[in-house]
Amino acid sequence: MFAKPFRVKSNTVMKGSDRRKLRADVSAAFPALSGDDVSALVPSKEELNVVKAYAHRGDAVTLYVLHKNPVFFEVEKHIYPTVYTLWRYPDTLPAFTTWPTVLQKLAGGADLMLPGVVVPSQGLPEVKQGDCCAITVVRNRAPVAVGTATMSTGEMQGLGMKGRGVSILHAYMDSLWAFGDKSGPPSIPAPHSEDCAEEECSGEGDVPEEAAPGPDGDSTTDTCCPDLQELSLNQGETEQGEEHGNEDGGTEEEKSPQGEEGPANFTCMVSTHWTKFCFPPTEQMDILLLQCFLHALKSKVKKSELPLLTSTFLRNHMFSCCPSGKQLDIKKSSYKKLSKFLHSMQQQHHLVEIKELSKGVESIVDVAWKHPELRSFCPPEESVSEEAPVDGSGDHDRPYHPPEITPLYVVSARLEPLFQDSQKRKGAVLSPEEVRTIITEYVKKNELVDEHNKNFININPALCDCLLEKSEYQEVEKLKWDDLFTRTMDKMQHSYKLLFPGQEPIIKKGQIEPINISVASRGSNKKVTLIKNLELYGIDPAAMATTLQHRVQASTVLNPVPGSKDRVLVQIQGNQVQQVGSILLDQYQIPRKYIQGLEKGQKPGKKK
Structure with missing residues (x-):
């Protein structure tokens, strides 16, 4: 349900009467929780919000958020605990155990299949069809997913542990988990972890690849993923072949010098040993x-x-x-x-x-x-074999990736009749390809292609009102295809999209300003080169100034752009247009059409 981001409709503080009702519902739904546990999860005075949201499939969901972490969610009048709640109270629900590598599938929206269930020595938990249950991984009792049983325990065993066992509603690392503080599961030793290596997947010979035992009979998790909290290692730990597990698991547990463990210790999340473990x-x-x-x-x-x-x-x-x-x-x-x-x-x-x-x-x-x-934080001992140089340090710089610039067109009120059939209203933003496709469909639907010459389009009243000038109403009866598209885009409002690597797309009205290079005179008729609009293309003006200073051995100055907020103007002594152009074209790979003023460079003198 939460494999993809959900849309929040409202977020309000919960009233006292609603809190009392929620406490009663939670107590009835989860008898394993004591009265004190319920009061801690649904307090009377602490900040508790109710969030109305829609899942990506349109399901209406109600979230109950305590201290910015969702503790319960409600779907179709059924209430379920989140993993944040289950980490505090792991015995709230009956739990099925699976392999850690299956967790990635669950977070991606997959259900738990019975061949991936690990049957412990004490047997499976007793559940009925539709019962809420939790999912844990081998050697850690902290639940990592919540769902409903698709059949009773007896039916699961009667089918030979084949088919779908638990329909997953919420899992660690899905969008509901990401709505909270994104902390990781604690390490809670399983009571029968000593027998973990002897546990076998049910469904003999039909074990999914991600849940299969290792070649020596032990689970692959035992050798590369002792449990979900191995990332709580600290920088002071050694790599002398020691196993990092928990005491109940039969291996020596290493703790940080501060005695902290779990994801709350922020620094230890970046231990240099993390690559040793098999995480999603x-x-x-x-x-x-x-x-x-x-x-x-x-x-x-x-x-x-x-x-x-x-x-x-x-x-x-x-x-x-x-x-x-x-x-x-x-x-x-x-x-x-x-x-x-x-x-x-x-x-x-x-x-x-x-x-x-x-x-x-x-x-x-x-x-x-x-x-x-x-x-x-201690930087890892392993260093990069060849560090990426700083922007502007020379010809060996890391290749600069300019933003991807896409021209866009906005449907105007005048042209709205041409786009109504495609459900595009005033203000809709379209790419050039979308404009051409919609206009082509409009022409074909209204049978406007000239019968005698298919390169021409007959003008109907709508096209006349939208595309022609008043002086052309009586004169122009046909248009070429290219002229039709050109006139349509000219009548639309211009816009553009900037896509920087690793950032959200930026859509702006109008046309993007080019990088402007100009030459000005200062005192005693000295020439200086001015460069502006570098920030629009993700270029650091300070880095550009440093590069120029090293390349031409001339002083540079950074000044604010007159009449513009937060824009910086790079000034360098002399006419350096050719050098600036070379850096922008070759090093930063800015397309020539987005650079203005290259023609102002000094021309080489004639040979005598």
């Missing part, structure tokens, strides 16, 4: 992203560089902190976009301060250098 790819990428972020702040970013464009921070600092053999890809993390990750670091951990200094372009304006998590 999304969680692995989250940890790598966090490691590179802290490493970049501690070792790469200087106070004098602030404010620093977030795109520059990613390209020049975070990428260079990625361990060799690894590839940092934000799209494969749970955040999906750099902006979401950085805002999380700002709002939840208060490590950085992000501001939009110019419209649509965010920058890091401050870093909490004395933050305990940043100060205690």
